[in-house]
Amino acid sequence: MMQRLQKILAEAGHGSRRACEELIAQGRVSVNGIRVSDLGTRADASCNTITLDGERVRLEKKVYCVLNKPRGYLCTNSDERGRRTIFDLLRRVPQRLYTVGRLDLDAEGLLVLTNDGDFTHRVAHPRGGIGKTYQVCIERTLSPKAREILERGVFLDGKKTLPASVLKRERSGRGEMITIRIREGRKRQIKRMFLAVGCPAKRLRRIAIGELKLGALPLGRYRILGREDVDKIFERGRSAGPYSRKKRMRGGAQ
Numbered sequence: 001m002m003q004r005l006q007k008i009l010a011e012a013g014h015g016s017r018r019a020c021e022e023l024i025a026q027g028r029v030s031v032n033g034i035r036v037s038d039l040g041t042r043a044d045a046s047c048n049t050i051t052l053d054g055e056r057v058r059l060e061k062k063v064y065c066v067l068n069k070p071r072g073y074l075c076t077n078s079d080e081r082g083r084r085t086i087f088d089l090l091r092r093v094p095q096r097l098y099t100v101g102r103l104d105l106d107a108e109g110l111l112v113l114t115n116d117g118d119f120t121h122r123v124a125h126p127r128g129g130i131g132k133t134y135q136v137c138i139e140r141t142l143s144p145k146a147r148e149i150l151e152r153g154v155f156l157d158g159k160k161t162l163p164a165s166v167l168k169r170e171r172s173g174r175g176e177m178i179t180i181r182i183r184e185g186r187k188r189q190i191k192r193m194f195l196a197v198g199c200p201a202k203r204l205r206r207i208a209i210g211e212l213k214l215g216a217l218p219l220g221r222y223r224i225l226g227r228e229d230v231d232k233i234f235e236r237g238r239s240a241g242p243y244s245r246k247k248r249m250r251g252g253a254q
Helices: 005-011 017-025 117-124 144-152 189-196 227-233
Strands: 002-004 029-031 034-036 042-044 050-052 064-069 108-114 132-138 165-172 175-182 201-209 222-224
Touching: 002 005, 005 017, 005 029, 005 042, 005 050, 005 117, 017 117, 064 227, 108 117, 132 189, 144 165, 144 189, 175 189, 175 201, 189 201
Parallel strands: 108 201
Antiparallel strands: 002 042, 029 034, 029 050, 064 108, 064 222, 132 175, 132 201, 165 175
């Protein structure tokens, strides 16, 4: 089946579709021995020889994994300073995986990894309407005004965040633990939102993406997701999309 080259690369686990477009634009991809840079190029992975940096691109079985990330681990494949990365915790997974969004070094909790580029794009992009739920510990009480600002949107770098939902508030020492859901994934967004309302986050933990919850998964451990787990991510999405149960029965998570 003829498909855009960036889609084939994404399905082969070489990153998001946008990242694969960059690989093509850089001239690193060839089809049947001919280097291509046109983003409109189409190919058939079943009969064309597609290479990236001289190595043949092969479609992999789609794998979806959830990790309970501890603090002190980087969301990157390697670090030039020799710091620990989340892939130190995933050594038994044979496929090359990529994170669906990231968590900061000092953040912890639910992290989804996959080799499915289309899935990554849909979950991470705000238009997908996929909520990400966090527990945020602050050292003071969240005022009604601060809550209103968080829920209506905070200006970060001149652009207002999408409305958030404060779901729960609990006492935590002298402060509170706030459970909040957002539908974006800007860099350090949660920390910056709370800092903007005068409530710096002293601890941050992601507990859900869509309706996929972290649950009782031990810190530092991972599990491979099945079809029903993956479907949970999209249960509250704006549309059923390509990962609805009906369509995924034709070849989604295994």
